[in-house]
Amino acid sequence: MKHTIVMTGASRGIGNIAAVRMLRDTEDMHLVVTTRNRGDDLVAQLVRDSGNRQVSWVDAELSSLSPIRSAAAEIAHRLDSGLLPPLTGFVGNAGLQLASGNRATEDGIETTFAVNVLANHLFVRLLTDHFAKPARIVITTSDTHFGDLRHNMGMVPAPQWTSPRALMTPGTTKTTDTLTAGRTAYSTSKLAVIHQVHEFARQLPAEVEIYSWNPGFVPGTGLVRDASAVQRFAMKWVMPLMTLTPLSVSAKTAGTYLARLMVRGHSADSGAYISLGTAERSSQESYNPDRERELWRECEKVCDLS
Template identity: 55%
Template sequence: MRHTVVMTGASRGIGRTAAEHILRRSPDVHLLVVTRGDSGARRAADLSVGGHTVSHVSADLGSLGSVRSAAVEVLGRLDRGGLPPLRGFVGNAGMQYTDALTEGPDGFESTFAINVLANHLFVRLLQDRFVAPARVVITASDTRFGDFRHNMGMVPGPVWKSPEVLARPGAFPGPDTAAAGRTAYSTSKLATIYLVHEYARRFPAGIDSVAYNPGFVPGTGLARNAGPVSRFAMRRILPVMALTPFATGREAAGRYLADVVLGTTEAPTGSYVDRTRATRSSEESYDPQREGELREAAERLTAAYVV
């Protein structure tokens, strides 16, 4: 049966590879890619090669108003019959900044806005249109461990605070430093796991939510806002690490993401999938009180953008 999957972060890196695998392996999918600016038609055309069905909607994920407009457009197309039934949302887009002071147009710190609030607003606006069986997949990260084993010690572990504090610039010590920017990133990725757990509690039967960890994937566009030295290392030096057990190549990470989206990887709702298998996440990522507080805060912070 034909169905729609909405996907952010499909333009490059593991998202682009995952999108290609999803289309190749599931001919019934209408993939709707969320892109920034005027690149959507080109991205959709590239992915459509071979007869696949791909369309696009434009959104700047750093602006909740833009996210709302994109979701409203998707809802309208679903309601008018321009899209087949909605059976998936993939929140793969993510961003890391060189400080914890970058502020988006809504006044939110940009890492938290893109990695947490944009995903939640999309899910919040689309959730009533999901047709079972459906799956929400949010890309997480094992940077939340903050150790050598999981990210070679390059990203500090998360520092959890009230979600209302995390949503605003300057939440971490030395907010103008790269360390604070990386802490904002790992903390936002811990938050995505909390949201997945909350969705699992609240979604009706047949609508699953899963967190996917690709591992350390060098050579992606994640560090595109970093300084020139860091960008060079990510593009030219660290990709060699993909040949070791410490890292995952982009092709493999994208294929694993497609496996989660398509259900090839067994993952009950609320699962944390580490590359190829559902497993237990860090102890800190299981905290019902934090999970509930985060969802309530995300509801408040996005309330002005709900249709």
């Protein structure tokens, strides 16, 4: 059956590889990718590399709520008018790591949280009524949410959870305009993603499953493009050598696993944490229904969905 999957974060790195793989392996799938401004070049690249012409784009600046609403409305229009086959999936792969925790979106929200958490919440909520059954949602998280040396190799600080409203607010401490603060905001946002997925698993209709997905440490993807020139050089040219060790994986490997999870699904229950291709327990801290409900309520308020 022909069907549609919507994907954010398909323009580079893991997401681009996953998008190509999904298109190559699933001829009856139409992939809608989100882009900033026109996406003709991205669509042309995906068609060229996959051999599948069933690709289109929709404009969505993921740091701002209004463009996400417009993008979701456009996708809904295409689905309702028959321009797209039924919607069976959403991949929230876009992610951001900044060298500061003090940057605000036009909505006044801390930028890392806006892109890594709120964008997924709003997109999924606006598309929920349009999912055909069965359907699958995958949101990319990170094992940095564990906050220990084994998972972050000392490169990313542990998450620092506070109220969701405070997490959405930029500049809440005197040290927010630092690289450490930016990376802390990143790991905390990835912990929030797991809380978010747990609550979505409770809220979504039957036969719409959702997973958080961890690619592991994947150097050279462009995630740290906001860092200094020296750090960007190291991540692009030095750190990829770690893919020769068990400590990290290549973007190609991670992208293949993401595509496989999206296309084939997993035997784990909805809400599960999937590390590459294996269902595992996320951090002990990530299992907290009170936090999850509070995060849901605040996202609903900020996104004006209540």
